[in-house]
Amino acid sequence: MTNPKTTPRQLRVADLSAAREHAFDLRLTAPETEAMRDALDLLDLRKPRLAGTLRPVGKSDWQLDAQIGATVVQPCVATLEPVTTRIDSDLRRLFTKQYDDPGEEEVEMPEDDSVEPLGTEIDLLAILTEALSLALPLYPRADGAEDVTIQVTEPGKKAMTDEDARPFASLAALKDKLGTPES
Template sequence: MSNQTSLRVADLPQNAPTSFDLRPDTKALEAIRDDLGLLGLRKLSFVGDVRAQGKRDWALAGKLGATVIQPCVVTLEPVTTRIDVPVTRVFLADWTAPDEEEFEIPEGDESEPLGSEIDPAIVMIEALSLSLPQYPRKDGAELEQADYTEPGKQAMTDEDTKPFAGLASLRDALKKDE
């Protein structure tokens, strides 16, 4: 899919935006669905343009739309979510990678290194994966208390984890003795 949508930077006009309108076919939708671990993916579209920003940099702006189906984190039943988000990326000719081994990318940083091509399909899939609900939950689904322990022992409850609950009952017992 990416070969058909790649835009060669050398061929992009400096004085006019280059539009794109991606609406993946069924086969491509299935591949994206499988890559992202979704139960279903429908109505995926990514529409926008790429335009020059200054003399050497390029900006991509678009709107991503999709209907995704994921398993509920509580019941595993299918949960359908509609995603409609704006997407922007800035491709910088003089982008430099951080020299630290571990670094944190600032939130909202939309800059990327400029290569010989800009591929809206790659941006679309990345933006979709970042827009997915992390913990999809079916309406009304709640996790019941689950108790786990080794056989023959009593499971620790939420009440047992409250350190002062036992002290309160001890205090009450001491007051009765007085």
């Protein structure tokens, strides 16, 4: 495997040998880790890593198989206490010259979301950032954090409850008010 200190952040496709697999082990410097932490809006980020191989597929395509790893600290959605999560997941991307870019503002998601257009470089740092952002817990919760109900309204008015928001709540209230018997 390549020495982590010498793994480039971007791999030039023209420099890759189409006759063999290329191993990489991307570990970030302290400034890169800090920048990624800020970009992902994390409280802390430790040991971000992207390690794997890039192998030729066909005449001009490249397949990336890798593992991402990191320890992230996010605020709890209920208490804002720090929540630490270890992320370890597999990643696969196929970089192809035959990528069909629809060029429209609204498009349907393709069935295979691992296919990417092949440019002149493969940006390992961007791949790690994207994969890590997708792997983050959406609603991190601290141990023992209870659900919090927040009711906000104008002064002097009654706050709307979940029961009020139900589609037939007002009809049920009207029926009760009118005393209409059930059918």
